Amino acid sequence: MSAARPAGARAGRDDIADVLIIGAGPSGSVAAKHLAEAGFSVVCLEQGYMPDADAYPGRRPEWELVTQKQWHPNPNYRDRERDYPINTAESDVNPLMFCGVGGSATLYAGHWTPFMPSDFRVKTLDGVADDWPFTYEDLLPHLEVIEREVGVSGLAGNPAYPPKLAYPTPALPIGRVGAKAAECLDKMGWHWWPGTNAIPSQPYNGLNACVRRGTCMSGCPEGAKSTTDLTHWPHAIRAGARLVTGARVRQIEVDDRGLATGAVYVDSAGRERRQRAHVVILCANGIGTPRLLLLSGGADGLANSSGMVGKRLMMHPFSAVQATFADDLHSWRGPFGQNIASYEFYETDTARGFVRGAKWGAMPGGGPLGATSFVGSKVFTDPEARVEDMWGANLHDLVLRRFRHTMVWGIIGEDLPEESNQVLLDPDLTDSDGIPAPRLIYKVSENSERMLKFHEDRCVEACLAGGAIETTVVHQMPDTGWHLLGTCVMGKDPKTSVVDEWGRCHDVPNLYILDGSTFPTSAGLNPTATIMTVALRQTRRLIAERRNQEAA
Template identity: 50%
Template structure:
């Protein structure tokens, strides 16, 4: 049965950060907005972080990997050709419910990689085009940080930074000894009660959902305000297809509810906000006689140039109690010492290194997986367990350059529970990225050594990527080399917009949510400003 839901000015697919910002912006300007989200609301009371067994819950029910988690809202992924695993969660707020809320802007150089380093492509916009939108989102969320970082143009924050804590002070002293850059962490975690968010209680479990409701995940940071402005949010709504009219404009989306019923939502504008895997998946599924290779895919680039930010880690174990369970996690501090290109290192671009607390003992035990069973369990666990509260994690966020062979396609066999083709992920770590990983790993070990770590444990690669799903519908001025224009509008379909991380031309070496939110705000305001003048595709 097909149920037609009437007409809305704007339909948004996905209720994560970019969808939330877009919904709030357009609803506040008087547009009728309907957002379709395949997941549900998740109550902070349900998060595992306030339970003693929370690390065990992360192994299945609350795993970051949707293939492991297998919730009704999730779709599976074929990862046979992927060297790292994309992670995400469906639900109101999207993967921000699990993010660490590291709130970093791309520096100006990230928008000019082709000009500066001769690789990838320059963005069609620069840092200063995006700066006012960065500022406005920061202000709206109550971002906590310290202005004056010499690695950036001038910026400031509504909230003061979080305390460095004993672990942060220890690492800061080590970095000072090395003469390397560091700065207090910038986090979308208010240091005081702000709007409907509580004050951070420093439990250090940010990346498993904040039980205190003290993190600016977008279910808290934006959606209450979007709904108050009049945006309609429908959960349990899995979109199957975007349809087009005879003139080639998007005119509706077809979605399936949890009972298997099919619905049609007609709209004047369609906005994709389904992340760098979900957005190309849906565009590739939306084929027609006019768009035989998928909607908006005349360039052949939908799904290509997937960037995942492979990460690595060095864990330091310290003899003194440094209360390393205290958050935010979130970053206590970060270093951009090795962020910009230095060709003498043997690779291009660089990485951000951030210091994070280690609140759980199983996190420490993971680093001893190479030991025989008898040296990890039984009485031996007490030797390892003495480092609870004495472990610090340095994580390297590695810049991932775009490569067309890294891509999202539709799997010919695997489907979700509604029979919709699942995405197949093809991703290989390039030689340049591998050299960056190796170099950053060595530098993080040096940082721990300078800080006085008793034991240093290396993790050369996190198999689970950090949930940064970027580049698969890139922006650009040339329709043959990009999918959308500088405002996120499809080159092929004038009333189809993409606002998630798919549009990013390069990944930078930083957590991307601040950039995604700023781009969504810029795009949403462009939609409002040009609503009367959207022309039919040629």
């Protein structure tokens, strides 16, 4: 790639950028920072805006109320101007996302759980899904760089993982919730470890130390949760990257040689614009990326000779167990990241009746609304329950019993890839700019059903051993589709995959995909750590091979 302007100059609207990035979430932010620092002219188009920490509701008394609508993670509920609708009529799980610089991490809990060695070798170990085209060991040097950029807090030495460098900040206090969760697991003789979180325990890389407010999932008003608007974009912009917000991409354009030449987008004033580039990188998440490819390149979409664009959607079926104790756990106190985590039942044991496994993360129960509704009260989960149980004196009794006294175990089970789970374009539904919206087809597999039931039963068993006076299980919660993976699968064979091991599209050699849509498998873990790490690996390769890169 050759520079389109003098060294040090910034890309303007009519310039041809060296690299155009679509999406300013975790993966796009990593690419923008490292490419700009390596001297590339970079333009990033983001359909949302730069977050305003003063707008986050966590400091205000109505915080729990507004998270039910204005700050709900489901874009179909939240329905903000920059959101696009999603047809979920045929999906067992609702996708959760957020449009803006930093992406959906604006609303994540900050669990930092890199994929484990076995997650890259599922076919070899368990005879299902596919192996990745690289290994945990290949990713480890890049992971250690990302953890320093993110400011991860944690305690080194977790025996569930191979040895690695210590985390840049110490682990957050596990608090009374974590201590009680650990007691429950100790009673069973099961593994636990202090939570590792993308939330620093001391000031770090533009982040403040966590004050344990517990409002992580509606944006951190303290600037303590690690999101890339704070940790990566200031560096990228100083290095010359140009960030264009309010830019809704309509189409990726290609020339008569089949090379990507840039993108057409609608700006915040509703005007159609075009950004040209020598190389294009897609980072629009596991729904937005296949949507854009299907909108581009003709009837079958762009980069889709394999027919795999949009196929193999994985969203991590998720169950939760809420346990109430007589002890005062101060369970309104944050962080809402994981206080402790357990990998006791993570690896496959076929005697359980399923393959693969799940991670458990112990979290606080939240405020009064969280204590009664985060994982549902019996009025929502028990067909024998009465509506009256949530009214009047009964509601007061419920709040008094649970508030300050609850912890929640989140159970993330590995979601195996199935081609029938997919992202399509809806024939009727559009966003506010008239661009066709995505339609999901997603059914939870029998393997996932058995897996979740096993883990729920073990979790309840541990809670009762630790003295729980009440447990509530919500099996396979619908509003849990945070982890949008697999819809532009990575692989060596162009006939069965969309991108190669470096994220480059087999069909379009100057079009890259760096988000979680390329993942061959989902693991049973929160994927942000691995998304950012893979993005760094692929970006470093692009930088190293810049002279050999075919470009428009």
